[in-house]
Amino acid sequence: MKIVGLSGSIVGSKTRTAMEHTIKILAEKNPDMEITLIDLADYDIQFSDGRNYLEYEGDTGFVSKVLMEADAIIIGTPVFQASIPATLKNIFDLLPERAFMDKVVGIIITAGSAKHYLVAEQQLKPILSYMKANLVQSYVFIEDQDFYRKEITNDDVLFRLERLVDDLILLVKTYQSMQETREAEYGF
Amino acid sequence: MEAYRVNPKNGLEFGLYTLGDHIANPHTGERISARQRINEIIELASLAEQAGIDFFSVGESHQEYFTTQAHTVVLSAIAQATKKIKLASSSTIISTLDPVRVYEDFATIDLISNGRTEIVAGRASRVGVFELLGYDLRDYEELFEEKFELLLKINEEEVVNWSGEYRAPLKNAKILPRPVNGSLPIWRAVGGPPSSAIKAGYRGVPMFLAMLGGPANSFKHSIDAYREAARLNGHQPDELPIATAGFFYAAETTQQAQRETYDFINEGMKLTNGRGFPKQHFAQGAHPHDVMNIGSPELIIEKILYQHEVFGHQRYIAQMDFGGITFDNLKRNIDLIGEKILPVIKKYTREKSEGQS
Numbered sequence: 001m002k003i004v005g006l007s008g009s010i011v012g013s014k015t016r017t018a019m020e021h022t023i024k025i026l027a028e029k030n031p032d033m034e035i036t037l038i039d040l041a042d043y044d045i046q047f048s049d050g051r052n053y054l055e056y057e058g059d060t061g062f063v064s065k066v067l068m069e070a071d072a073i074i075i076g077t078p079v080f081q082a083s084i085p086a087t088l089k090n091i092f093d094l095l096p097e098r099a100f101m102d103k104v105v106g107i108i109i110t111a112g113s114a115k116h117y118l119v120a121e122q123q124l125k126p127i128l129s130y131m132k133a134n135l136v137q138s139y140v141f142i143e144d145q146d147f148y149r150k151e152i153t154n155d156d157v158l159f160r161l162e163r164l165v166d167d168l169i170l171l172v173k174t175y176q177s178m179q180e181t182r183e184a185e186y187g188f
Numbered sequence: 189m190e191a192y193r194v195n196p197k198n199g200l201e202f203g204l205y206t207l208g209d210h211i212a213n214p215h216t217g218e219r220i221s222a223r224q225r226i227n228e229i230i231e232l233a234s235l236a237e238q239a240g241i242d243f244f245s246v247g248e249s250h251q252e253y254f255t256t257q258a259h260t261v262v263l264s265a266i267a268q269a270t271k272k273i274k275l276a277s278s279s280t281i282i283s284t285l286d287p288v289r290v291y292e293d294f295a296t297i298d299l300i301s302n303g304r305t306e307i308v309a310g311r312a313s314r315v316g317v318f319e320l321l322g323y324d325l326r327d328y329e330e331l332f333e334e335k336f337e338l339l340l341k342i343n344e345e346e347v348v349n350w351s352g353e354y355r356a357p358l359k360n361a362k363i364l365p366r367p368v369n370g371s372l373p374i375w376r377a378v379g380g381p382p383s384s385a386i387k388a389g390y391r392g393v394p395m396f397l398a399m400l401g402g403p404a405n406s407f408k409h410s411i412d413a414y415r416e417a418a419r420l421n422g423h424q425p426d427e428l429p430i431a432t433a434g435f436f437y438a439a440e441t442t443q444q445a446q447r448e449t450y451d452f453i454n455e456g457m458k459l460t461n462g463r464g465f466p467k468q469h470f471a472q473g474a475h476p477h478d479v480m481n482i483g484s485p486e487l488i489i490e491k492i493l494y495q496h497e498v499f500g501h502q503r504y505i506a507q508m509d510f511g512g513i514t515f516d517n518l519k520r521n522i523d524l525i526g527e528k529i530l531p532v533i534k535k536y537t538r539e540k541s542e543g544q545s
Binding site for chain 1: 313315316446450462466
């Protein structure tokens with residue numbers, strides 16, 4: 001099973017901190033899985049120009065392919081101007097319409113305050129649903145006050161991240177077994 | 189229809205098209221050589237002709253996993269190996285070629301084939317060819333429109349005066365050789381959404397409509413939009429032929445046909461397009477109203493006749509060699525088409541003259 005963590009902004013440290021912690025939980029609980037963390041800050045990604053994702057080169061091609069090959073993706077994102085950052089939206093624009101079909105996607109949001117707690121619900125989920133993701137419905141919303149010097153200090157957030165990881169893995173396994181059952185019925 | 193060498197009295201024309209894909213057999217992991225693949229395509233065209241198939245076309249694709257980039261060269265070999273089957277491209281990416289050279293090539297193939305050649309001009313679904321041949325992707329739309337117009341002009345006028353943005357001007361340029369009958373049928377290749385079909389109708393040129401899968405009535409919108417656009421712009425829709433193209437594969441039973449194709453199409457799509465073909469959609473493709481013509485000869489006959497009733501098209505073009513399907517299986521398909529499918533299709537789509545029933 002291939003799981004990819006995607007940290008969707010190129011600035012700041014909170015989303016990355018949350019993602020690193022989530023990946024750690026994931027790896028401890030599932031040592032047999034292939035886990036990759038992609039922090040967009042480490043890559044030089046071009047804007048989408050509408051071509052097929054296979055035709056992008058360099059970092060853009062690499063990140064697109066890693067995401068397309070994943071069984072599950074955990075997206076971590078801050079809130080910029082009452083929405084997701086352009087860097088994350090660009091990743092969606094690079095991929096085909098039904099890119100997340102048969103994939104499970106979980107969400108972690110980091111934000112300065114609770115003011116924009118519906119951004120995931122009203123802006124990120126519609127995009128992911130359009131791209132046919134099987135969503136982990138509960139997402140983890142983490143505020144500034146939950147961090148101290150690149151550590152998460154709120155136990156409640158840690159518990160919620162653990163639940164996100166468990167739900168994600170259970171959903172992937174469930175969808176995969178549903179898929180196998182259905183495909184076995186076709187006889188081709 | 190005469191201008192495009194189509195006679196509806198003879199019934200629905202049946203053709204084969206290949207993109208010249210060059211993909212490993214997903215079951216064995218082995219890929220035949222490019223030499224073998226190209227020669228098998230040429231042989232397939234000869235066998236198609238012997239089976240009574242009306243039309244054979246070859247496409248150009250410049251990405252990895254394809255082998256007929258020089259599609260006009262392959263077509264000229266087919267022209268020499270055959271005597272009566274119609275030949276065309278599927279398609280020629282006119283956007284990144286010089287229309288003068290394209291016309292010279294196809295007029296020459298028309299002379300070799302004694303008047304059997306047509307051009308299907310398309311816009312490319314992939315962008316690699318723009319970089320390869322030195323064009324800017326930002327000119328995607330306009331490159332096609334300008335060069336397609338020039339191609340049509342060369343077809344209509346032997347001496348051409350022209351100027352445009354993407355090619356040096358032509359002053360009293362005589363474009364030679366001329367084809368056997370003075371001009372060639374030139375089609376516009378169209379993908380799924382109606383917007384592209386409308387452009388073909390607007391210009392009053394025949395439409396080659398590619399369909400991967402899905403219910404026939406979704407493609408009917410494109411066909412209606414095409415005819416309506418033609419009518420609104422002073423063309424006669426009933427004088428403009430329509431061809432539809434899509435996946436085809438016949439075997440004894442529908443399940444056997446699905447078994448012999450699914451992995452090839454799924455893996456081939458993954459390699460060339462980056463996404464597989466969902467098994468659920470593929471399974472639904474066996475419904476008589478779905479345009480994917482994969483199944484028993486009886487099912488395929490039912491589907492093609494249904495599509496003919498819905499679309500009223502003049503030509504159906506089958507793609508059956510995608511994803512590394514073996515040549516033996518292709519030959520078996522040709523036999524099934526010739527012996528079982530074609531006679532019935534022709535019988536039920538032929539226009540009946542007075543006194544016949």
